[in-house]
Amino acid sequence: MDQAIRINEDVTVGGQLSEAEIGELKSQGFRTVVNFREDGEENQPASPAQEKEWAVAADMEYLHLPVSQQGMSAQTVDEFREKYPYLPKPIFAHCASGKRAGAMVMMSMACDQGLSGDQTLEQAQQLGFQCDKPRLMQFVKEYVDSRTLAR
Secondary structure, eight states: OTTOEEEETTEEEESOOOHHHHHHHHHTTOOEEEEOOOTTOTTOSSOHHHHHHHHHHTTOEEEEOOOBTTBOOHHHHHHHHHHGGGSOSSEEEEOSSSHHHHHHHHHHHHHHHTOOHHHHHHHHHHHTOOOOOHHHHHHHHHHHHHHHTTO
């Protein structure tokens, strides 16, 4: 949880969690864990099913929405955007490193705020997201532009 980035009062993004860290999240007031990792990823200490057990045991909501390390789909982002308003806040969203989770959260917020893709990438950088994956940056820009500029 050392690399966590607080986006706003409703959501914080970070990397993989341990059972103890999920317990810490609960004591810090978090109410939901969102896991964007696919089942069976490399260096995954627990399956999404095990992580859900940990979250439920900590009396937290849990959402597993797998996002491929090879690339995101607009359908998955749309699904997250549909579910996000109904998740108890604050939320801790994660993947292995926080990059996919950060992209998902930033795209959702940007679409709600009517930002352009370039504005979204600028805002992400200002928050401290270091994206070294050009394919991910291109997807974020194109997804946000397709949802906000078409309005």
